[in-house]
Amino acid sequence: MEQVAPLAAAIRDADSVVALTGAGISTASGIPDFRSDSGIWNRFEPEDFHYRRFCNDPKDFWEDRVELHETMFGEKVEPNPAHDALHELAEEGYLHTLVTQNTDGLHDSTAETAAKLIELHGNAHRVVCDSCGRKTEAGPVRERVESGERPPRCGDCDGIFKPDVVLFGEQLGKSDLQCARERSRNADVFLAIGSSLSVEPAASLPRIAERNNATTAVVNLDKTPFSALAEYDIRGDVTDVLPALCEEIAD
Ligand SMILES: [Zn+2]
Known part of the structure; x- marks a missing residue:
């Protein structure tokens, strides 16, 4: 030192x-980190969090996304x-x-x-509407997903919410x-x-x-x-x- x-x-x-x-x-x-042996990519497929999958299959995308969130933030993280x-x-x-x-x-x-x-x-604690760009807190949106709203939709324009993070395949x-x-x-x-x-x-x-x-x-x-x-x-x-x-x- x-x-x-x-x-x-x-x-x-x-x-x-x-x-x-x-x-x-x-x-x-x-x-957990992403690339080590105990990392996220040993438990999930990166392809599941590709922008293409969000576009083609937002319902399944969100199901996996909620599970990923549990894995990352399951315990209270400070x-x-x-x-x-x-x-x-x-x-x-x-x-x-x-x-x-x-x-x-x-x-x-x-x-x-x-x-x-x-x-x-980006920030995993926010979501962004894929149509109008409105950003909001992710917590309540994840709860809606858990209670069956798949995919979760924006109240303003009925667009689909996306985690406000850069997905694979995104700039x-x-x-x-x-x-x-x-x-x-x-x-x-x-x-x-x-x-x-x-x-x-x-x-x-x-x-x-x-x-x-x-x-x-x-x-x-x-x-x-x-x-x-x-x-x-x-x-x-x-x-x-x-x-x-x-x-x-x-x-
Ligand atoms: Zn919207």
Whole structure:
């Protein structure tokens, strides 16, 4: 952890700090990851959550979707010390942009602070009408699915509700992506946290920052494709490293 002190100093001096988070920040909250042996894709077929299936068979799609939600959020899921540390950094003005690949909504509290939250893959706690684009809370809609309304329909236009996440076969939101790239380009410090940095577009964000002379850091249990390029490559548990970083900055 000897890299924490100089990284903290860089964050204190920076005008623009961007953090990117991936699945590794949420496993400590009990959310299964997707790609490991015990991961989601060992229990479900990715094809079941393809946009094509939503279009062709929304009834069955929603049935599986409710089951997936149970698997991901069955136990009560709460933010962990790594989420809390980012929230604190944002509140104290040290974190300006938080980009996440996660759809679990565990950064929601940070969205209420000064940092801009960009959810690249959407948020599983919301649904969006596939026709009129109206967004609403997912909980009550899932309850309607459970009591037999399949697929659930929008009260405004009778369109079909879709989880407000980027399904396989769907494009990422253009403006979110543009904003994430723009902020990465202008970052003084870029932190990649709990992301394997193997999936685009997240993989390219630290590279954009690095090319534009940002101080870059990777905090992850395993080596990532960007680790060798990062100024600080901290291999460790995000729930240890981030609170330590936060403490160091406050000192
Ligand atoms: Zn609608």
